Amino acid sequence: MTGENEAILRLEGVTKSFGKLVVLKGIDLAVRKGEVVALIGPSGSGKSTCLRCINGLEVPDSGRVYFRGRQVNFTNRHERREIRKHIGIVFQSYNLFPHMTVEENITIGPRKVLGEERGEALRRAHELLEKFGLADKARAMPDQLSGGQQQRVAIIRALAMKPEILLLDEVTSALDPELTREVLNLITQLAAEGLTMVLVSHEMAFVRRTAVRVAFMEAGRIVLEGPVNEVLNTDNERVRRFLVALEG
Amino acid sequence: MIENIFSLTNLKLLGRGAAMTLLLASVGVTAGAIFGTVLAVVRTYPARAFRLMTPLVWLYVEIFRRTPLLILILLTYFGLALAKVEVSNVVVAIVAISITSIAYMCENVRAGIESLPRAQWDAGFALGMHGWQTLFYIILPQALRLAIPPSIGFMQSLIKDTSMATIIGIVELTHAGVILRYRFPLGSFYIFGAVMIAYFLICYPLSWAGDFAERRLRRE
16 A cells, blocks of 8 residues: 555454443444545444544554554553544533633643643634634633534644544534534535544534545444445445434 | 720730631641642542552541541540650641541542543543643642532631640630630630630631632633
8 A cells, every 4th residue: 555545544353342331343444644434323333432442532452553554552551642642532522621711722732732832822722713713712711602612612622733633523413403514514624624534423414525435333343334425325224224214 | 894804915815726726727728638639639540550549548538537536636646645756736636637637628629520521531631631631730620629619618617626626735716715714704605705706707718718719710
């Protein structure tokens, strides 16, 4: 494999159990640079756990994760931190730091982890807030923002780390349709700019529009994986039933 | 009669008593706030280094929250005597009060830490932070803020409980009142009335301090 065809991220046979509950039964997935890959599938199929195994928020029981061709050793604390500098994640419940202003939320990572100067970090934070229409919220506390604004700030907080890959874990599931749209528009913009993303979503119209490839997960396995049009127009009975149920 | 009771000399005695009460309470409160937080971190933080200490902290907290301070003061007094450690009675009282204070404050901070969503840790880790960075920048500021209301209540109780140091002969506020009472038996009511007001004046400002601290911790 050479050049742009090479996967920036590759999972091989990743498994994960919580006690007796087997959540991932061997996940193989490759993500190329600049690509948006969507994980879809029913609740409890392991999509979120799969994302969390990519940046070591969960340590896989077995299998391998390669980032830029190098295998990541998640049992090593230093490597876990290192990988998280390059692979950001945004959660369903935003998880902003409620005791910090928006700009503090965004700058704390760059300052404490990347060692940026306060002024430099603030400048970039304001730049990003400006770009995504939140310039007037820099000094606001998270609880003064709408859900959609909070989630956009959470995405900006991840972007401020200049990640090479962004993981998005059902980032609109807690939002009403109107707020969902403003968050999805932001993600679409990021995709257009060429940011590599792996996202879990139930918004099929959005997946159709944004994803390059789609993986359908069920019961801890990827059942079907391929280019977005192939998967979303598949004649695989199980996947069709799922899509019909979602899209009505 | 009242003029005689509250003469300058006697007021000075009460004042010295109040100063002693303040000393016992402030050292106890400070020790509790600092070491209670440290123990709470040891008890909740999932680091391998702490794993052995966690049950010890648990034992410490359980024992000293479930036994009377009065007994602890006596035990410390006689324990140190038995060990032939010569310290002033004030030190004995401070040690005993601090032991109690640390146990309660540990519990307050622990409750604060554990009531935060697990996702706050995840959010810190997701930025590539060390565990200790997540603890200091994300978890503790929120946990300490949550611990303030119960801690203010506890500290006010602690101030009142410093009167137990009387048992080893320390002249703090209550003891000063008792001494005065022997000089003016007929004035007992007024003397203890004054003592009570003094306790109130010492305790009350803590409520303001609590409000202030809560507001401060809201911002980093």
